[in-house]
Amino acid sequence: MSQNPEAHRRPVDVIVLGAGMVGVSTALAARRRGLEVVLLDRREPGRETSYGNAGIVSSGSVLPLNHPGLWKSLPGYLGNRHPALRYDPFHLIRTMPWSIAFLAHATPVGARRRSTALHGLLQASLALHRRWIREAGAERRLRETGWLKAWRSDSLEPAKREQAALAEFGIGSEILDRQAISGLEPDITPVYAVGLLHTQTASVDSPGEVVAAYAAMFAREGGRIEKTQIQSLSKQGDLWTVETEAGPLTSRHVVVALGPWSADLLRPLGYRVPLGFERGYHREFRAASDRSLRRPIHDVERAFVITPVENGVRVTSGVELAPRDAPSRLDQIEAATAAAQGVLPLGEALGEVWRGARPTLPDSLPAIGPAPRHPGLWLGFGHQHIGFTTGPGTGEALAAMMAGEQPPFDVASFRPARVL
Incomplete structure (x- = not known):
């Protein structure tokens, strides 16, 4: 963190608000174009x-959350x-316009x-992840073992449908029977009858540490990181001012990449962002000494993911629709943990249950690009479940647009003006 008061008075090229995967990626991509970035x-x-x-770097997250098959799931x-979705009824009533718009898509x-739009974003992001994680010296964290979606029921139809959908975009996968699943994961209890292995997907053992590694690389290359509370955003003439606890900073461009907090900062500028919150939970456990996991597994019927992480095993829950800060x-996470225990014995719990809120726009696509009424204001949020995967592609696209270059994929479907 800079302690130089002059640094807070002199305008820079770009201020990026938010140091998650999207914000760090944007800052790095902009810095690599020679811009002065905070x-x-x-x-x-x-x-x-x-x-x-869950630390998945997914090639196959091309199906938006609100796909046509959602209608069949609603009665359940x-x-x-249901383990996949819990909700606060009063919150659903208050946010009914968002829910209606979500279903209408x-x-x-x-x-x-x-x-098609998501496929372009995913492909660009995967290529950058594989390059950046090596450049950051964190390649030991990357596993090229795919990830496994698994069903307890004997029907092959769900796996075949998903495989066909992936194949339309040239994404490889393999359908597995119970014996083949045991061959891939010999230490799990053989509860799954059918599996779909996403062969072109990778995963990492600590998503937070990968973001930190990219941020450290940004700092080594001349970027500046400030740890401070962001208070407000305003524009005077051609410059943006970000008020912080440490004092004001000014820049020609500002990027809002604050995830579920993005709408709060934009509201005083006249933007009413239709941002929903898909809350999720995880808990980590020490791995049992004699049994291990080789890749993330998504238990479709019980709606949890169990994944190997640096300290053992992480179990993640389904979605909870509730106020962001409730x-x-x-x-939900307790039910997921109990189900996961039946797949792989879990050791001692490590720390408390973690909770976060995935920011989701009604069409399940992120906002990537310029704000419609304020030149120099750029938006990168709303990545729902795939922000860790798609952060690099988002950052590269935003930096390219700021520099007047062509983004690495078609950004038309992600334009913020569609929802603002």
């Missing part, structure tokens, strides 16, 4: 939403007991267009 967050890089995911969610034509409700 990265701001109230916490150390990678300590908020980017910390708590109404009882508010679940059409075949719209889903295909959005899948008190935690632990029933």
Whole structure:
């Protein structure tokens, strides 16, 4: 953190607000274009939403959350007991316009267009991840073992449908039977009858530490990281001013990459961002000494992911629709943990349950690009479940647009003006 008062008075080229995967990636990509960049967050890089995911660097997350198959699942969610989705009824009533808009996007034509857009973002991001993690000296954290979606029921149809959807975009996968699953993961209890191995997907043992490694690389290359509370954002003439606890900073460009807190900062500028919050939980455990996990496994019916991490095993829950800052409700993660125990014995719990809020826009696509009414204001948020994967592609696109260059993928579907 800079202690030089002059640094807070002299304008810089770019201020990036938010040091999660998206913000760090944007700062790094902008710095590599020769721009003077300051990265701001109230916490150390990678300590908020980017910390708590399953660490999957996914090639296959091309299906938007609100795809046409969602309609068949809705009746099962109404009882508010399904492991994939829990909700606060009063919150749903208050946010009904968001829910209606979310469901309205679940059409075949719209889903295909959005899948095509996501594929471009994912491909650009995976290539950058594989390059950056090596350049950052953190390649030991990367596992090229794929990830496994697994079903307890005998039907092959769900796996075949997903494999066909992936194949449309040239994404490789393998359907596995019980014996093949045991061959890949010999230490788990053989509860799964069908599996789909995403062969072109990677994972990491600590998503927070990967973000921190990218941030350290940004700092080594001349970027500046400030740990301070961000208070407000305003524009005077051609310059943006960010008020912080440490004093004001000014810049020609400012990037809002604050994840679930982005809408709060933009509201005084006249933007009403339709941002939903998909809360999720995880808990970590020591691995049992005689049994291990080789890759993340998504248990489809029980709606949890169990993944090997640096300190042992992490179990992540399904979605909770509730106010961003409401008190935690632990029933969902407790049910996920109990189900995970039946797959792999879990050792001692490490620390407390973690909770985060995935920021989601009604069409399940992030906002990537310029704000519609304020030149020099750039937005990068709303990445729902795939922000860790897609941060590098988002950052590269934003930096390219700021520099007047062509982004590495088609950004038309991600333009912020579509929701503002």
